[in-house]
Amino acid sequence: xxxxxxxxxxxxxxxxxxxxxxxxxxxxxxxxxxxxxxxxxxxxxxxxxxxxxxxxxxxxxxxxxxxxxxxxxxxxxxxxxxxxxxxxxxxxxxxxxxxxxxxxxxxxxxxxxxxxxxxxxxxxxxxxxxxxxxxxxxxxxxxxxxxx
Ligand SMILES: [Cu+2]
Numbered sequence: 296x297x298x299x300x301x302x303x304x305x306x307x308x309x310x311x312x313x314x315x316x317x318x319x320x321x322x323x324x325x326x327x328x329x330x331x332x333x334x335x336x337x338x339x340x341x342x343x344x345x346x347x348x349x350x351x352x353x354x355x356x357x358x359x360x361x362x363x364x365x366x367x368x369x370x371x372x373x374x375x376x377x378x379x380x381x382x383x384x385x386x387x388x389x390x391x392x393x394x395x396x397x398x399x400x401x402x403x404x405x406x407x408x409x410x411x412x413x414x415x416x417x418x419x420x421x422x423x424x425x426x427x428x429x430x431x432x433x434x435x436x437x438x439x440x441x442x443x
Contacts, residue, residue: 331345342404344399
């Protein structure tokens with residue numbers, strides 16, 4: 296019983312130490328860098344890319360879903376190597392660990408399905424990212440072709 300109590304106390308202490316390092320980083324300090332959506336025509340699908348950064352390396356958060364008025368459905372996709380062919384597949388959630396995760400062509404991306412209108416390079420569209428800790432984050436995505 297005593298041992299269990301000690302272990303609990305230790306767990307609480309270590310949790311506290313981690314929390315102190317990150318302070319509010321796990322809840323609000325989330326940054327979306329280089330948000331970009333590939334241009335595409337009405338009724339087609341397209342991909343959105345960005346880097347999701349957290350202030351603290353030890354902080355974690357999870358991207359639960361994304362939504363946008365611009366299309367009929369939004370999914371989070373990843374690519375898997377299927378016998379040498381890269382295929383997209385939907386993923387339920389994306390964990391952000393070690394402070395950063397990148398959404399890039401050929402990797403993770405936010406898939407905008409069934410565009411309601413043409414997306415033209417140079418314009419800006421809104422996508423909402425829903426995080427477990429940070430909550431809903433509205434981001435302006437530049438429409439343009441990725442460098443890679
Ligand atoms: Cu996709």
